[in-house]
Amino acid sequence: MKRMIFIMFLLVLGFCLPDGAEAASTLQSKIDAASKGTTIEIREGEYNETVNISKPITLIGKGKVLLRSCEEEPVIAISGEGVILKNIKVEHCGDRKEDMAVFVTGSNHILEGIDIETRGAGIKLDRAADVKIEDSKIVGEKQGNGIDLWKSFRNTITNIKISNVADGIYLEQSEENILFQNTIQNSRYGMHLMFSDDNLLNENVSKANSTGAMLMESNRTVVSNNKLSFNNNSVHAQGLLLYMVSDTKVTGNTIISNRVGIYIEEAERNQIDNNTIMDNFVGIQFEDANGNTAERNIFVGNVNNAQAIESANNQINGNYWDAASKVDVTGNGVSKIPFIADPYFLTMTTNVPEYQLFFQSPGLILLQKMLKSPADQLLIDSTPLMDMTSEMENEISASYRLWSMSIAMIIVSFSLFIYGRKRS
Template sequence: MQNHQKHQEHKELQALLDAAKPGDSLILKEGVYEGPVVIDKRIVLRADKPGGVILRNNSSRPALSIQGDGVEVEGLSIQDISVKENATVLVSGQRVILAGLHILTGADGIAIRDAHDGTIKDTVIQWAPKGVRQANKGNGIDLYNAHRWTLTGNEITDVHDGIYMENSDDALVSGNVLRLSRYGVHCMYTKGTVIENNEGDRNVTGAMVMTARQVSVVGNTFTKQSENVNSQGILLYDAHETSVKDNRVDGNRVGLYIEQSTLNKVAGNSVSYNFIGLQLLESDDNEITGNGFVGNVADAQARGSRSNSISGNYWDGFQGIDADGDGSSDISYAINPFFQGLTQKRPPFQLFFQSPGMVFLEGLYGGDSSGWARDSAPLMAPSPESLQSAERSEGDAASALLGLALLGCASLLFFGMRRVVQ
């Protein structure tokens, strides 16, 4: 039977934890408790009033180390604002549950190491120290060799990567809000990760799936990943057998970026008001179908990706012909590789993206298109879902203005260079 104990503030928390027996529940009353503390047995540690219990840590050690199996911690506010290497919360026990925490950190907010089958839910993690470069910040939640974790309903702001998973399989990442970080969700060397119904806003990249297999990226919304030259809504690199479905990707520099990736399915996504809708590089045997590309400055770019199944997408920059009235164009949409090939060899030419001179050169390059990536049956009209998603986009006006400004600058540079040459 669990022993429920209530304790007043200002008592030493570690002494209370040491005195508890396995299976006890410690309910802390409002107050400030000093860290660092270690939990090495199966107990429940809960705030009597959520947010009223503050665990404050001024040491270089983790504010809270959880070494025991089956530990539950709920409702604490943890203040650990010194920049340091050790995480604010370090978990090495199995089947740990963290719920309703509010963490101010100067390190990794929560780090999981060699621990499995845990849960982090309804937790807020924020970077606290001022003036720290993003590259030097810690991650919000950091999993290493930690399998079958459930991460739901968390809000993570202004860290390095919001949720980082490495060598950690079968994680469920659902319903989280990830803002102002490098990558909202980042998985490497993982298998079976599910990334669903999350919201990413103003990160460098919304979701990064890298060197991973059988990942599911479904029903997420990634907006305004556009401040960095390498910004993308969803990025697949060396990703295989992965499903990217029913996401809304609006107002990013690149909506969907796929490189050196195979056997993936990209379907039903709404990709709108991005600078580039789709970039497909050195990737084959992928299925790309039923997506809507609306309001992007450029619908698509491709290079070295001729063996994909691309069909039934809507590209609003493409003018097709539907003689038989089946809703699909009788002529295919070929993705011109000229710009990608040119900028691969001469990166400074990116300045001339969509300039009149570059468009003209792309037209000249269009003689032999047999090896180009192409949509074999592009849709003549977007799906209702794509239209509704595009109408909901908050960044459409800003993205259009940005595109016009870039086009104008590129045009001036192009014609200025022509005059110099002459």
């Protein structure tokens, strides 16, 4: 009898005391025990804990791996050098917008296949260098930024799907970073650069945001081959905003259906060339911006192709304007009639916003012709192109074909619906 009571006591004690083997199986315990260069394979399952990685090891999720935490600290914190993180889903459910799912400092880390859901920020790079973030996804609740860089250099961010955050990718005092083939939507700014020089934004898609991309006091940036579209859900929305920017190259971009396609303010020595600017309310707008060049761009279907205020000293030459009067007397593909954009309406609505109700009204058009703006306020392309390049024609015709097919499919679907109702 005593023997039986003693055995039962041991069993109860075993249930009450922490299981040393189970405690050792936590991810953090495995990380702490691992030597440099070790690869840890995380078995499929949900792990409700935070982890801190400060040595060069590799963590790879096998199957569906979820790390989840509602604490104030990041779910995953990375420091040191050479950490590799792959195929892991991270969920941060904390309520503070300054919280983040993943925190990274140090250098030469790789984050690949990371799926993040967060109420705050997604990934924060703080004084991080030569980090690669690729093939991942971030979904937020419009409180924190998707990927936030602070004093971080030479990082590469590739093929990240970001939605429903404050700013998709935010850089501050961060230089020589590459943003390549990312897709950002339903956020405030798609890509937002502050005081960050020598960065590359290439082949990204930014759509249905307040602003597709904003550069503020960020110089020598290359913005190339991006698609900035449908950024029009605010009265201050634009595809691309250059504010107090210099020596930046904007080339090969497709900028469609924004409130303002490209807005250039207090900026100088920037080059805008070979962009397709289509179906925006205003194609390109200069304000107190001088010394910039705009060449070989295509302006099609914009309600107002161009406007300029206090921006007389820009070189606007050799662009295609669908609203231009065209006469080619020499056969060189250049119209003899300059294209002139008068800021009369913009000046009026700046002082009295209610005048926007009269946009394109016959009376306002007559008034503009009678009371022209001073010559030094006009935006003039003295050599407008007669035709678009073949590449631009193909791209624009493809866009129109897509719209036509969509409309046709809607009509057919509606017709079948009506026909079905009649038969029933």
